[in-house]
Amino acid sequence: MPRPKAEDRTILLDARAMSRALQRMAVEITELAGTDDLVLIGIQRRGVELAERIARLIETQEPAAATIPRGALDITLYRDDLETVGPKPVIGETHIPADLSDKHVVIVDDVLYTGRTVRAALDELADFGRPKRISLCVLVDRGGRELPIQADIVGKAVKTAPGERVDVQVVELDGRDQVDVTR
Amino acid sequence: MSAASILGKDLTGLEHMTPEQIRLILDTAEPFKEVSERPIKKVPALRGKTIVNLFFEASTRTRISFEFAEKRLSADTVNVSATGSSVSKGETLVDTARNLEAMRIDMVVIRHPSSGAAEFLGRRIASNVINAGDGKHEHPTQALLDLLSIRDKHGKIAGLKVCLVGDVLHSRVARSNLWGLTKLGAEVAVCGPWTLMPRGIEELGVRVFGRVEAAIEWGADVLNVLRLQLERMETGFIPSLREYYRVFGVTPERLERSPKPITIMHPGPMNRGVEIDSRVADGPHSIILDQVTNGVAVRMAVLYLLAGGRAELADAAKRGSE
Numbered sequence: 001m002p003r004p005k006a007e008d009r010t011i012l013l014d015a016r017a018m019s020r021a022l023q024r025m026a027v028e029i030t031e032l033a034g035t036d037d038l039v040l041i042g043i044q045r046r047g048v049e050l051a052e053r054i055a056r057l058i059e060t061q062e063p064a065a066a067t068i069p070r071g072a073l074d075i076t077l078y079r080d081d082l083e084t085v086g087p088k089p090v091i092g093e094t095h096i097p098a099d100l101s102d103k104h105v106v107i108v109d110d111v112l113y114t115g116r117t118v119r120a121a122l123d124e125l126a127d128f129g130r131p132k133r134i135s136l137c138v139l140v141d142r143g144g145r146e147l148p149i150q151a152d153i154v155g156k157a158v159k160t161a162p163g164e165r166v167d168v169q170v171v172e173l174d175g176r177d178q179v180d181v182t183r
Numbered sequence: 184m185s186a187a188s189i190l191g192k193d194l195t196g197l198e199h200m201t202p203e204q205i206r207l208i209l210d211t212a213e214p215f216k217e218v219s220e221r222p223i224k225k226v227p228a229l230r231g232k233t234i235v236n237l238f239f240e241a242s243t244r245t246r247i248s249f250e251f252a253e254k255r256l257s258a259d260t261v262n263v264s265a266t267g268s269s270v271s272k273g274e275t276l277v278d279t280a281r282n283l284e285a286m287r288i289d290m291v292v293i294r295h296p297s298s299g300a301a302e303f304l305g306r307r308i309a310s311n312v313i314n315a316g317d318g319k320h321e322h323p324t325q326a327l328l329d330l331l332s333i334r335d336k337h338g339k340i341a342g343l344k345v346c347l348v349g350d351v352l353h354s355r356v357a358r359s360n361l362w363g364l365t366k367l368g369a370e371v372a373v374c375g376p377w378t379l380m381p382r383g384i385e386e387l388g389v390r391v392f393g394r395v396e397a398a399i400e401w402g403a404d405v406l407n408v409l410r411l412q413l414e415r416m417e418t419g420f421i422p423s424l425r426e427y428y429r430v431f432g433v434t435p436e437r438l439e440r441s442p443k444p445i446t447i448m449h450p451g452p453m454n455r456g457v458e459i460d461s462r463v464a465d466g467p468h469s470i471i472l473d474q475v476t477n478g479v480a481v482r483m484a485v486l487y488l489l490a491g492g493r494a495e496l497a498d499a500a501k502r503g504s505e
Contacts (some may be wrong), residue, residue, distance in 0.1 A: 074214065077226035077256075077487075102294040127223040 011141065012166070013179040021051070021155035025137055027055035028153045032135060037063035039131075043109040043121055044074040044092035045145045050139060051108035069097040073107075078120035087112055106153075110168035112138040130181040140179055142158035142166050154181035188441065193305035193312040196321035197362040201306060209331050211484035212368055212477070218255055219479055229256040229490055234290040238315070239265040239276075245315050246326070249292050249452060252482035258290075280308050293317070298355075311489045319355055324485060325450050326359030328478040330367065331334045332424050332470050333405055335477070336446050341368030346398040348433060349409035349458050352379045352420075356450045357409055361387060366372065374398045375409075379422045407448040408433050408459045419448050424457050431503060434460040442470045451475070474494050498504055 042051030196244035298318030
């Protein structure tokens with residue numbers, strides 16, 4: 001397999017930068033939402049790992065708070081492009097920890113790009129109840145929105161072109177924490 | 184190759200499917216189980232698709248299961264049964280389907296008394312065709328839900344010993360199960376009166392037992408008890424129902440001979456006290472109702488995978504990914 005040339009790929013966040021970003025995001029979430037009604041919902045796949053990590057950081061930063069409920073959302077069945085991309089054979093688990101009514105749900109995802117995933121996630125969450133508020137927290141906002149959607153909390157914002165790729169790696173799935181931009 | 188074309192256009196039987204295709208359906212069914220547990224048991228994946236359930240034979244479980252699967256994927260559904268439609272006026276199968284197609288439908292789920300009806304239809308219309316049972320040929324979604332139920336219970340299929348008990352001759356469920364189980368590496372046996380065994384079945388690589396006791400001694404992990412198909416039974420296959428129960432009925436007394444618990448399955452509808460004893464059907468090792476639950480998930484998976492599987496969609500997918 002030909003490896004991408006070094007000049008094609010730049011590291012946007014290394015492990016230490018990613019750790020700092022996540023810690024800051026955890027603080028910002030508690031400032032925004034408190035901890036009483038907070039529910040973190042990660043979007044499959046890497047959003048789930050990031051949500052888990054942020055939940056643990058919040059629990060460390062706020063020892064007095066109760067366990068933060070976290071869940072996972074697979075938005076495959078809510079996509080608007082089944083006709084053009086065909087079915088995705090592997091659908092991940094969807095797990096909503098509790099009734100979402102009157103909760104402050106924070107959606108966690110790795111990369112925010114066109115906004116279509118978030119649109120699908122909002123539709124899907126609405127079928128699980130009526131949260132009092134939904135916020136969006138992403139590790140990387142790469143611009144390029146196709147829908148009027150914006151993140152409340154961003155780990156790192158970067159301007160990218162449509163041909164470029166942003167790859168988020170997390171220790172749990174990929175063996176290391178790193179965010180690359182590939183041109 | 185794009186994901187859209189993995190299953191092809193139609194699902195007519197398991198005989199010509201690859202183990203990978205079968206596993207794909209079972210794996211895709213897993214997340215669909217959870218959809219039926221949600222407060223709102225519905226996802227928009229097939230929104231705007233029109234599906235016709237064309238049932239030329241009586242069915243309760245299969246038809247309702249398909250309809251739930253379709254509705255939980257947000258498809259629009261129409262049910263057509265042979266009685267009360269133009270079929271009873273003598274319209275041919277192809278004409279019925281072409282007329283439906285002229286109303287711009289996307290998929291047809293068909294049950295028909297003639298073997299091969301689903302494949303026949305699939306070759307003549309552009310819509311996806313799903314076989315919900317054709318004559319004595321195949322009932323693929325039933326076999327898929329059986330495979331899923333076995334996998335749930337035992338954590339695997341390869342290496343298990345599965346015996347199909349009863350009226351194998353008239354059973355499309357048996358045929359589909361046989362293909363599916365052998366493709367996924369199970370050891371398969373059949374057991375029943377010789378008059379209800381298809382000739383030459385040994386050539387398919389299955390063991391044949393003349394008594395339930397022999398299947399139990401063989402070490403069966405699963406008994407899939409087939410329905411004695413009374414409506415298909417011409418006279419002379421068995422002396423009487425009471426004698427059938429006495430020799431081939433799956434009873435607690437017979438199962439006690441096994442050192443390990445044997446998983447009990449039945450595709451329904453059951454003739455209690457004929458092919459299966461109530462104490463077995465309702466016993467701790469019966470997964471008969473799990474089969475029904477899994478039926479909806481498996482059918483959702485098949486509908487979902489086929490919906491993106493039409494040739495022009497596969498082409499569109501290739502263009503879109505470039």
